[in-house]
Amino acid sequence: MKNRTLIYSVVLLLGIFLFSCKEEGKYHSISDKIEGESKPYHGILTSEELLADTELIEITEGEHTFLIPERKGQIKSFACIECHSKPVSQMMGKDAPKAHWNIKLNHANSDAMNCATCHNGEEMNQLNTLTGKNIDFNLSYKLCAQCHSSQFEDWKGGAHGKKVAGWAPPRASNTCVNCHNPHSPSFEKRWPVQFNTKTAIERNEGLGH
Amino acid sequence: MGAFKVFRSLVVDSLDTITKGSKKYHLWMGFLILVMLIGMYCYSIQLEEGLSATGMSDRVSWGLYISNFTFLVGVAAAAVMLVMPTYVLKDIDFKQAVLIGEGLAVAALIMCLAFVVADMGGPSVLWHMIPGIGVFNFPNSMLTWDVIVLNGYLFINISIPFYILFKHYQNKEAKKSVYVPGAIISVFWAVGIHLVTAFLYQGLQARPFWNNALLGPRFLASAFAAGPALIILVLAVIRSFTAFKIEDKTIKKIAMIVTVAAQINLIMLVSELFKEFYAPTHHSESAYYLFFGLHGKNALLPWIWTAIPLNVLATVILTFNKFRNNLKVLYFCCFMLFVAIWIEKGFGLIVPGFIPGPYGKIVEYLPTGVEIGVTIGIWAMGAFIFTILAKTAIGIELGELRYKDKKA
Amino acid sequence: MSDNKKWFSLDLGLNNKKESSGSCGCGKSEGSCNSSPKEEELSADEFYEAAINASIGEERHRDGFEQVFDVKMDRRSAFKKLTASLLIGAGAVTTSCSVTTGSDTKEKAQIGWEEQFKGNYKLMTDEEKQGTINRLMRSYELRTDKKINMTAENAAEDVLFGYAFNISKCQGYMNCVSACVEENNQDRNSEMQYIRIHEMKDGEGFKFDKADDNYYHEVPAEGHFYMGTQCFHCDNPPCVEVCPVQATWKEEDGLVVIDYDWCVGCRYCMAACPYDGRRFNWSKPEVPENEVNKNQHYLGNRMRKKGVMEKCTFCVQRTRKGKNPACVEACPTGARIFGNLLDPNSTIRWVLENKKVFRLKEDLGTEPKFWYFMD
Known part of the structure; x- marks a missing residue:
């Protein structure tokens, strides 16, 4: 009698243990899971609708092909040749009206950079590389990439910079000048936009003893 | 049909007994009702304002309620310490104490459930937890295990004494074959409820203070010290206020249990302290906070430094036969031990688990008036329930309450 | 009412007005x-x-x-x-x-x-x-x-959301924090915030206890770096395990979400989370009517009630439509990268495969889907 009760209770306990054994996950870690589940990839979500209002151009850099915002339409006084009808050297003079007086170059030091490092003084609608090759304003990132090669690598891959609308393909990334002012590219110090007064009270007041 | 009639008569008789008594008894019950009403008022404030009426915060998200819940699970589990020798080892000494012990367990369990409900953010949707109607995350969530074992234990602890009393009420002998298997189950079950409650905390990798293997065993040891200590105190009260006879031998035997459990508890405490402070790691910060304060925050120091000396002192005194056999000293030691373990296993366990937070931030916890009101109210409810149960049980055991067949 | 309901349901007669x-x-x-x-x-x-x-x-x-x-x-x-x-x-x-x-x-x-x-x-x-x-x-x-416009989009196929945070880019402006509060209708009274930005001293390593996550001075402060934390949407979430009523679970696309109406408010998940990712409504949450974000998702930013848990959902109301979460969109420095881990061409995948990434408290086995990296 007593033995039987004992056996029953053991069986019951065993049953509970078996029942409570969790179903082992298919994957050992998240990286296994990513690898395992992404093999036949057929995602259908797209951000095309979100990108509809933005004018984009497609670029290919190395193995990456993606969209960047068109730039020329965003520059207020484009095209430059509407004013700069002649090369800069010819327009400079005492009686000529001053232009772009508010632009102060705050990018590297003056030994390394001046306006002509990027702007083509002869053909104002174009930018130029260090070796004097013309670059379209839409592709200004190519200029930045001349010095900032590691950032360029990150940007191409997607580790640097922001996306235009969403995460879903097609990929549309902001280009350098969408976040950085090319004349003064670094971010400035400023006050944070948030302060949590409740947290401050909670932590500093303590318990009042 | 007949059983139902007897049951109705029992209810009527017990209602009759519990409403009659000495002036002191009425005063005691009146006092309890008053405190319960205050507790209910406090709870209604909490219902209206939300849990912001308590001292809890996102940092310390469990407080006095869960502390008391944890402690009381231990008290409830301790009833087994009396059940086992009486029903299983057939030790007659405990016969009188065991009904009281089980009554205490029932009261403690009801208090446990009340504390859990008081701690809930949405008591109106608690039906989500009822298996069948709601969604029960069994067996993944330890809380569901706890719900099962607590309610199961409550059921066992109501049904066994009820069966015995019901038979005695009818002047019959209770059948051993009926209640002994129940008693055996309840022995395992009692260990289960406390272990499961410990696992509730022990299983959280986020809280290193709780996430140690000793937590469960230590819960058991402290429970088997504090629970029987409370039973001794209650027996002492019953002995002096009622005609119910409890022999010195019984109390001394329970005292033995208390002593051994307290000694084991102390050994485990030393082991725990050694681990935390011999080679302190980042995970020892909670223990530092508890015992020495952290970054100038030291709200728990007075409590824990009350608890530890009380605990050590009581254990040492109890260890000596001469002192333990002196009933006055024994009662005093039991009281010390009870208070010490209430602190140590109540908020001395729960609150430091949350301090410092996952990112090292410290927000201290101090219960508000509302919280304390609800807590005291629930304790009063427990005392109230216990008094009712004990009075009926004693009445039956003394033969004052007997079924009178109307036909006869 | 449909017959296949899994719970008690009540018919008050409104739905069958035409019947007797x-x-x-x-x-x-x-x-x-x-x-x-x-x-x-x-x-x-x-x-x-x-x-x-x-x-x-x-x-x-x-x-x-x-x-x-x-x-x-x-x-x-x-x-x-x-x-x-x-x-x-x-x-x-x-x-x-x-x-x-x-x-x-x-x-x-x-x-x-x-x-x-x-x-x-x-x-x-x-x-x-x-x-x-x-x-x-x-x-x-x-x-x-x-x-209001509320949706109940389910997880899309072949999507597993992941997040990467560049600790060398973050400047501590906290634009993400305020964007998150506005997007997700968080309680203004208690100033609930899902995101914390920890200001850490250079050269001290990750000393969260010494970091300040509620600073108010010009940023970036000299000699400091910044690190954001929020819900990491663990692949093996301890919070989901412990919930007694399955009010919180992991969706197919990896989001750990809460049914606010099913939550009983026991706060067990809060104790189980090693990342401080969860918040509780200690009192009734309030958002001024004109600040309510009316584009809502059932599992996301719809209005909560008192006594329930809530947390970051990677802006489920946005991300299931292909958008970025509000914090990613608001970040002025591009420190936050979000995307589909299952898309081999996604930028998040490139980050994981080419940058030196790490996660917080990896030893706990929670497998967060939130990585940190440096330039």
Whole structure:
């Protein structure tokens, strides 16, 4: 009698243990899971609708092909040749009206950079590389990439910079000048936009003893 | 049909007994009702304002309620310490104490459930937890295990004494074959409820203070010290206020249990302290906070430094036969031990688990008036329930309450 | 009502108005239910009062921003209502038998009941999901005369969301924090925030306890770097394991979400989270009506009630539409990268494969889907 009760209770306990054994996950870690589940990839979500209002151009850099915002339409006084009808050297003079007086170059030091490092003084609608090759304003990132090669690598891959609308393909990334002012590219110090007064009270007041 | 009639008569008789008594008894019950009403008022404030009426915060998200819940699970589990020798080892000494012990367990369990409900953010949707109607995350969530074992234990602890009393009420002998298997189950079950409650905390990798293997065993040891200590105190009260006879031998035997459990508890405490402070790691910060304060925050120091000396002192005194056999000293030691373990296993366990937070931030916890009101109210409810149960049980055991067949 | 529901459901007769009134829940004869409001108006007043109280409480007098069925308790009716909700059915009879004058109030009562006793969102069929969001939208409209747009999109196929945070880019401006608060309708009174930005000293390593996560001075401060934390949407989330009622779970696309209406508020998940990712509504959350984000998702930024958990959902209302979470969009420095881990061409995948990434408290085995990296 007593033995039987004992056996029953053991069986019951065993049953509970078996029942409570969790179903082992298919994957050992998240990286296994990513690898395992992404093999036949057929995602259908797209951000095309979100990108509809933005004018984009497609670029290919190395193995990456993606969209960047068109730039020329965003520059207020484009095209430059509407004013700069002649090369800069010819327009400079005492009686000529001053232009772009508010632009102060705050990018590297003056030994390394001046306006002509990027702007083509002869053909104002174009930018130029260090070796004097013309670059379209839409592709200004190519200029930045001349010095900032590691950032360029990150940007191409997607580790640097922001996306235009969403995460879903097609990929549309902001280009350098969408976040950085090319004349003064670094971010400035400023006050944070948030302060949590409740947290401050909670932590500093303590318990009042 | 007949059983139902007897049951109705029992209810009527017990209602009759519990409403009659000495002036002191009425005063005691009146006092309890008053405190319960205050507790209910406090709870209604909490219902209206939300849990912001308590001292809890996102940092310390469990407080006095869960502390008391944890402690009381231990008290409830301790009833087994009396059940086992009486029903299983057939030790007659405990016969009188065991009904009281089980009554205490029932009261403690009801208090446990009340504390859990008081701690809930949405008591109106608690039906989500009822298996069948709601969604029960069994067996993944330890809380569901706890719900099962607590309610199961409550059921066992109501049904066994009820069966015995019901038979005695009818002047019959209770059948051993009926209640002994129940008693055996309840022995395992009692260990289960406390272990499961410990696992509730022990299983959280986020809280290193709780996430140690000793937590469960230590819960058991402290429970088997504090629970029987409370039973001794209650027996002492019953002995002096009622005609119910409890022999010195019984109390001394329970005292033995208390002593051994307290000694084991102390050994485990030393082991725990050694681990935390011999080679302190980042995970020892909670223990530092508890015992020495952290970054100038030291709200728990007075409590824990009350608890530890009380605990050590009581254990040492109890260890000596001469002192333990002196009933006055024994009662005093039991009281010390009870208070010490209430602190140590109540908020001395729960609150430091949350301090410092996952990112090292410290927000201290101090219960508000509302919280304390609800807590005291629930304790009063427990005392109230216990008094009712004990009075009926004693009445039956003394033969004052007997079924009178109307036909006869 | 569909037959395949997994829980008790209540029919107050609103849905079958065209049928005979005998079909309403009270089971009485025609005269006493819904058919003769005029004669019984006076005597029915009390009855009506009790019915509304039992089901939706103060809902009638609600103003502004409350969208949820946060049954407000006053001291007198608190216990009454508690009982009412627990004793399924008792209130149902009173409500369905109540003789009402306005169909709006009646409709509110009906919605209130169905919401109070609906099932767990996780187990709902798509129709049931649609049903509950329709009720929630309708009830918001009834109360404020304003419309909200709530959706219940399910996880898309072959999507697993992941997040990467560049600690060398973050400057501590906290634009993400405020964007998150606005997007997700977080309680303004308690200043709840999902995101924390920790200001750490250079050269000290990750000393979270010494870091300041509530600074207010010009940033970036000299000699410091910044690190953001929020819910990491673990692949092996301890919070989900411990929830006693499965009110929180991991969706197919990896988002760890909460059904606010199913949560009982035990805060076990909060204790289980090693990343401080979860927040509790200690009191009734409030958002000024003009600041409410009306594009909502059931699992995301819809209005919460007091006594329930909430947390970052990677802005499920945005990300399931292909957008970036609000924090990613608001970040002025591009420190936050979000994307689909299962898309081999996604930028998040490139980051994981080409940058030196790490995660917080990896030893706990929670497998967060939130990586940190440096330039």
